[in-house]
Amino acid sequence: MLRTAMHGRSMRTASTTALALCAVGVLGVGPAAAHDDHGRSGDRDKVVTKQADLAALNGSGASGKATVVVRGDEILRVRVRAEGLTPDAPHAQHIHYGQQALNECPGVAQDLDADGRLTTVEGIPAYGPVAVSLTTTGDTSPASVLAVPRYPFAEKGRINYRRTHVPFSDVAGAGAGGGTASAAQVADAVRRGEGVVVVHGVDYDGDGTYSFSRGGASELDPSLPAEATDPAICGLLR
Ligand SMILES: [Cu+2]
Numbered sequence: 125m126l127r128t129a130m131h132g133r134s135m136r137t138a139s140t141t142a143l144a145l146c147a148v149g150v151l152g153v154g155p156a157a158a159h160d161d162h163g164r165s166g167d168r169d170k171v172v173t174k175q176a177d178l179a180a181l182n183g184s185g186a187s188g189k190a191t192v193v194v195r196g197d198e199i200l201r202v203r204v205r206a207e208g209l210t211p212d213a214p215h216a217q218h219i220h221y222g223q224q225a226l227n228e229c230p231g232v233a234q235d236l237d238a239d240g241r242l243t244t245v246e247g248i249p250a251y252g253p254v255a256v257s258l259t260t261t262g263d264t265s266p267a268s269v270l271a272v273p274r275y276p277f278a279e280k281g282r283i284n285y286r287r288t289h290v291p292f293s294d295v296a297g298a299g300a301g302g303g304t305a306s307a308a309q310v311a312d313a314v315r316r317g318e319g320v321v322v323v324h325g326v327d328y329d330g331d332g333t334y335s336f337s338r339g340g341a342s343e344l345d346p347s348l349p350a351e352a353t354d355p356a357i358c359g360l361l362r
Contacts, residue, residue, distance in 0.1 A: 167315075168195075168196055168197075168308075168311075168312070168315075169195065169196060170195065171193060171194070171195045171200065172193070172194045172195070172315050173191065173192070173193050173194075174191070174192050174194065174314060174315070174317060174319065174361035174362060175189065175190065175191045175361065175362060176189065176190040176191075176320075176321045176359030176360055176361045176362065177189060177359050178190060178204075178206060178321060178323065178357040178358060178359040179229065179357060179358060179359060180208075180356070180357055181229070181230070181242055181247075181326075181354075181355045181356060181357065181358050182241060182242055182326045182328070182354055182355060182356065183326075183328075184208065184209070184210075184326045184356040184357060185208045186206055186207065186208035186209045186281070186323075186356050186357045187206065187207065187208060187357060188204065188205050188206025188207065188283070188323070188357055188359075189204075189205050189206075189359075190202070190203065190204045190205075190321040190359060190361065191203045192219070192314065192319070192361060194311060194314055194315055196311065197291065197292045197307045197308050197311045198289060198290065198291050198292065198311075199256070199289075199290040199291075199292070199314075200288065200289065201286070201287075201288050202258060202285075202286070202287050202288075202290055203284075203285065203286045204217060204258060204276075204283055204284075204285040204321065204323065205282075205283065205284050205285070206278075206282065206283045206323055206357060207281055207282045207283075208281050209278040209281045209282070209283060209323065209325065209356055209357075210278065210281065210325050210326065210327035210334070210351075210356070211278055211279070211280050211281040211332075212277065212278065212279060212280075212332075213277070213278060213325055213327070213333065213334060214272045214273070214275045214276070214277050214278075214325065214352075215275055215276055215277075215278055215283060215323050215324060215325040215356065216257075216269070216270060216272065216275045216323075216324040216325065216352075216353065217257075217258040217275060217276065217283075217285070217321070217322065217323040217324065218254040218255070218256060218257055218258060218269065218321070218322055218324075219254075219255050219256040219258065219314065219319045219320065219321055219361070220248075220251035220252045220253060220254055220255060220319070220320045220321075220322055221251075221252045221253075221255040221295065221298055221305070221310055221313050221314065221318060221319050221320065222248070222251070222252020222253055222297065222298045222305075223252075223298060223299055223300055223305060223309075223313070224252070224300075224301075224302060225248065225249060225250060225251055225252030226249065226250045226251075227251070227252070227313075227317075227318040227319075227320065227360065228250055228251070228320065228360055229247075229250060229251065229320060229322075229358035229359065229360065230242055230246065230247035230249075230250035230251065230355075230358070231250075234246050234247055234249060234250050241328075241339060241350075241354065242354065242355060243342075243343055243350065243353075243354055244322075244324060244342075244343075244344060244353050244354060244355055245343050245344065247322070247355055247358075250320075251320035251322060251358065252297075252298055252320070253266065253295060253296070253297045253298050254266045254269045254295075255292070255293075255295045255298060255305075255310050255314075255319065256290060256292065256293075256310075257269055257271065258275075258285065258287065258290075258321075259271060259274040259275060259287075260274055260275065260276060260285070260287070261274055262274055264287075264290045264291070264293075265293040266293070266295055266296070269344075270344065270345065270348070270353070272352070278325075283323070291307070292307040292308075292310045292311045292314075293307050293310075294306050294307050294310075295310055298310065314361060317360065317361060317362050318360075318361075319360075319361040320358060320359070320360050320361065321358065321359050321361060322355050322357070322358045323355070323356050323357045323358075324352070324353050324354060324355050324356060325351065325352055325353070325354070325356050326339075326351055326354045326355075326356045327351055328351055328354075329351075334348075334349045334351040334352040335349055335351060336349045336350075336351075338351070339351050339354065342354075
């Protein structure tokens with residue numbers, strides 16, 4: 125029932141979520157070391173492969189691997205494999221990046237309210253805002269951050285996701301001073317090894333679906349349970 129409700133709401137909530145992510149981006153940790161975003165064009169045309177070991181957050185018990193093959197301002201191929209996720213439920217998944225972020229997965233230091241639960245927003249100083257939405261069909265920009273019906277459905281807790289020709293796009297809140305990062309800047313950051321893959325969705329209470337009973341409502345959208353949006357696995361694309 126809940127999943128049906130989420131489907132109906134997901135499109136409307138994207139803009140609200142983007143605003144929330146931007147607001148947090150502005151409050152992010154201090155300026156990171158300046159990066160040289162002006163790679164020579166020859167470097168940008170090279171095919172670069174980055175891989176991430178996806179480790180559990182929030183006690184999800186899940187794990188996985190992600191691979192992206194980047195050339196220019198495009199991901200030629202992306203693959204995400206994971207197991208141990210909340211079964212038979214959709215899992216939003218993104219590449220996160222922020223120039224002001226730590227460009228790493230969050231740890232206990234990011235659990236600001238020390239409730240033992242790491243929310244998506246608490247993790248943003250570590251991994252930055254959403255830069256690429258790893259959807260199964262259609263748009264892959266940050267606007268699809270919570271387009272739940274277009275994310276992989278984890279049969280038996282497993283995801284085996286592949287997509288080709290995913291363009292990078294401009295990302296609000298990911299640039300210098302919390303401004304917009306251009307698609308080229310985001311592509312260069314992923315090439316440098318600063319992109320972070322996050323798969324969301326944790327069934328804390330083990331009732332087999334995303335519910336409000338533990339964790340309450342998502343700070344991204346109070347009509348969604350936090351279980352649907354909290355990060356389950358995370359890894360840096362090295
Ligand atoms: Cu995400």
